[in-house]
Amino acid sequence: MNILEMVRYPDTPAGRAFEAAVLFLILASIAVMSLETLPGLSANAIYLFGLLEISITLAFTLEYMLRVTAARDKRAYVLSFYGLVDLIAILPFYLFFESGLQASRIVRLFRLFRILKLVRYSNAMQVFGSALYRSKDQFVVFFFAMSFMLFVASYGIYQFEHEAQPEAFRSVFHCLWWAVETLTTVGYGDVYPVTAGGRFFASLVVLFGLAIVAAPAGIIASALTEVSRDDK
Amino acid sequence: MNILEMVRYPDTPAGRAFEAAVLFLILASIAVMSLETLPGLSANAIYLFGLLEISITLAFTLEYMLRVTAARDKRAYVLSFYGLVDLIAILPFYLFFESGLQASRIVRLFRLFRILKLVRYSNAMQVFGSALYRSKDQFVVFFFAMSFMLFVASYGIYQFEHEAQPEAFRSVFHCLWWAVETLTTVGYGDVYPVTAGGRFFASLVVLFGLAIVAAPAGIIASALTEVSRDDK
Amino acid sequence: MNILEMVRYPDTPAGRAFEAAVLFLILASIAVMSLETLPGLSANAIYLFGLLEISITLAFTLEYMLRVTAARDKRAYVLSFYGLVDLIAILPFYLFFESGLQASRIVRLFRLFRILKLVRYSNAMQVFGSALYRSKDQFVVFFFAMSFMLFVASYGIYQFEHEAQPEAFRSVFHCLWWAVETLTTVGYGDVYPVTAGGRFFASLVVLFGLAIVAAPAGIIASALTEVSRDDK
C-alpha cells in the first residue's frame, strides 16, 4: 500500500513529505496554543483558532491511526515512547469532548505533551532525552538532597517567621514556596524573613544549601553537554 | 533474646521488619511535623497530632533503648553518629516536658535532627556525609574567603548607605543580611543601596565577590558528584 | 601612495599612528554616546555632543573609504567581518539623515555596532569571537532546549495564573517575560505566581529547568575560558 509505505520509510521522497507535514502541524499547533491566549481577540479569531485546534487534533488522530496501521509490530509501537506521546497528544480531546471540560486548565496543560512529538524531528531533543537517562543515578542522589534541604528550610523558617508573619508563612507547606524561591536565588521579594532569627537561619540555609538545590538542574545540563560532545 | 537479635541483624526477615518500622516512624514524624502547622485545624486534629507526636517520641525512645541494649559495645554505640542522632531526636522532649517549653521554637527546631535518622536508610544521605567529610579542607579555605567577603560588603555598604537609609542599614550586623541576600543573588528587594556611592560599591562587591560566596555550596555539590560517581 | 601604505601596514610607525587614531575615535564615540544621555545638559553641551557625533561619523566614513581604497581585494574587504562592521557603524547616519529619524531609537541602537570595531584592537574581543564560533554546535542544542523550557514555562504558568492575575499574565507572550526573569533567577518581583497551582508549577520548572536556561551563557563562558587558555 502506497500510504503505509510513505509512513514506513521516512527516507523516501514521499516519507520525507509526510514527516514534513507532521512537523508543520506540530509547529502550527504550538502557534495556535500561544496565539489563542492573546487578549482582545475578535469573535472571528476565536472561532478560527477553535477550528484550527480541532483540525490539528483530527490530523494528529489520522497520523496516529496511520502509524498504528503501518507499524509491523503494532503493540510495540503503541507502547513505545513515540506511540505514547502520539496518543497523549490527542486523547484528552476525545475523553472530555462531551463533558465540556475541553477548555479546562488540566486538558489544556495536556497539550504541552505535543511538544514531545518534536523529539522525532529534533536531534537536540533526542540528546536531551538520552542525557536525562544517563544521569539518572546522580539525579536520584541529588533529588533526595534537594528535598531534604527544602524541607529543612521550610520547617525552620516556619518556626522563626510564623509568629511575625502569620499570613506569608502560614504552614510548612506555604513555607516551601519561600524555600524554593530563595534556594534557587530567584527571590521575587513577595515573602522574606523579617525577624533576626529568621534572617540568620535563612542566611545559613542559603549560604550552604544553594548549590544542593541547583544541582539537579546542573546534572541535566552537564549530561546534556557530555552527550552533545559524544555526538560529534 | 529474640528481640535483641532482631535489632542486631538487620539482614534477617525480622531485622528488615524492624528497620522498616523505624523508617515508617521517621516518615510519619516528618508528616506530623508538617501537617500540625496547617492553619485552621480543628481541636480534634490538634489533639490527634499531639497524641501522634507523643507516641512517635515514645516509639523512638523504645528504639533507642533497644539499640543500646542490643549493642555489643554500648559505649561505642552511644557515642557513634547514629547513637547521638537517636538521642538528640528524643532528648528535648524529656528535658522540657515539665517546663511547658515543649511548644517553644528551639525545642521544635530540635525535631529537625530526626531527619538525620534517615541516614541509616538512605544511600544518598551517606553519600552526602562522606562528601562533606572529603571536601573539608577546601571548605575551610572558602569559608574564610566567604566570611571575609561578607564582612567587607557589610562594613562598606554601612558607610555608604547608613546616612541615607538609617533604618535598613542600621549597623554592620544589619548590613550582613543585605550582604548575604546580595552576594547569593537572592535579592528580595527589601534592602538595596540607593546612593550613587553605595550602588558603585555594591556593583564592585557583587561583580567580583559573587562566586566566592557561592563557593562553599559549590564545594559541597561537587564533592557530592564525585562521591556519587565513585559509588557507581 | 603614502596614506594608503599607512592603512595597509599597521606595523609601521605611520600605520600605528593611524590605528591609534581610529581606536581613540571609537572610545570617544562610546564616551559621547554615554555622556549625551546625561539629564539636565545645557543647550551648549547638547550642541557640542551633536557636533562631536557628526565629526566622529565623518571620521569613520573617511576611515572606511581609506580602507576600501587601500585594500588589494576591495570586494573581500567589503564583505569581511571588519568591512561589514565598519559599514554598519556609519550607514544608518546617512540612510536616515534627511528623514529626521536620526534621533530615533533604532538608529541609536545601531551605534552599538561601533563597539565591534574594537575587535580589531582587542585580543579579548577576538578571543570572544572565536569562542562563539567554536561552541556553535553545543550552542544550537542548548538554544533549542532553552526555547523549549521557556515555552513550557510560559504556557503552563498562563494556564495557572491567568485567571487570578489577568493583567500580569495576559497571554503566553506576556508570560515569557515571567519565564525569562524566573529561569535566569533574576526575579525582580514585578510578576510572580500567587495561586497554589501556579507556585507548584513554577517550583517544578525552576528546580529542574534553571540550568537549561543558563546553559547558552555558560557555553559561551566556558568556550571563552578554553580559547583564552589555548592562547597562552
Add this chain to the structure above:
Amino acid sequence: MNILEMVRYPDTPAGRAFEAAVLFLILASIAVMSLETLPGLSANAIYLFGLLEISITLAFTLEYMLRVTAARDKRAYVLSFYGLVDLIAILPFYLFFESGLQASRIVRLFRLFRILKLVRYSNAMQVFGSALYRSKDQFVVFFFAMSFMLFVASYGIYQFEHEAQPEAFRSVFHCLWWAVETLTTVGYGDVYPVTAGGRFFASLVVLFGLAIVAAPAGIIASALTEVSRDDK
C-alpha cells in the same frame, strides 16, 4: 636586641607571642569597627570604642615601627605587600587627625585594609592572593567581556526604557546599576523594564550575557580551588 629578635623570628616562643598579640589586635579592631555601628549606644560605650580605636591604631603604629626597625632590608619591607598594608592600616588616622575628618566615610573605609593584615596569619588568605595572581591573564579577558556586556546592556535599555521611566533610567550611567543587578541576577526589583521592547532586549541580554558577567568571579573561585588543591 631582644625585642627586635622577637619580631624577626616568629618561630621562637617570643616571636609566636608577638604574632599572637598582633593577630588579637586585628580581630579586636574588626570587632570594634563592627560594634561601634550598633544603634543606641550609650555615651560611655561610644567613648570606650573611640578609646579602643585609638589604642589599636597606636599599637599598630608601634608594630609598624618595630617591623621597620627589625627588618634587615628596611626599604624592601616598606615596599613589600605586608609593609604597604601595615602602613595603609594606620596612615589615614594620622593624615586626618587634625582635620576632624576622622569620622568621614572615606577614612572609615580605609580601615578595611586592616583585614589584609590577616594575610600574614591565614593560609586561606595567602591562597586567595596567589589564586588572583595566577588567573590574571584570563581575568583581563573576562573583565573586558564583562565591561563590554555591561555597556551594551546599559546603552540598549536606556534607548528602550528612558521614555517610559525617565526617573529610573535617567542616563546610560544610571542604567549601569540596572545592568549590574540584572546580569548578576540579583534582581532587587527597584528598576526593571516595563515596555515590550525593553523586556525583549533585557531577555536577550540576560539569556546570553549572564555567564559573561559572572565569569570574573568564577575565575577567582576556580583559581582558588586549584591553588587550595595544589596546597594539599
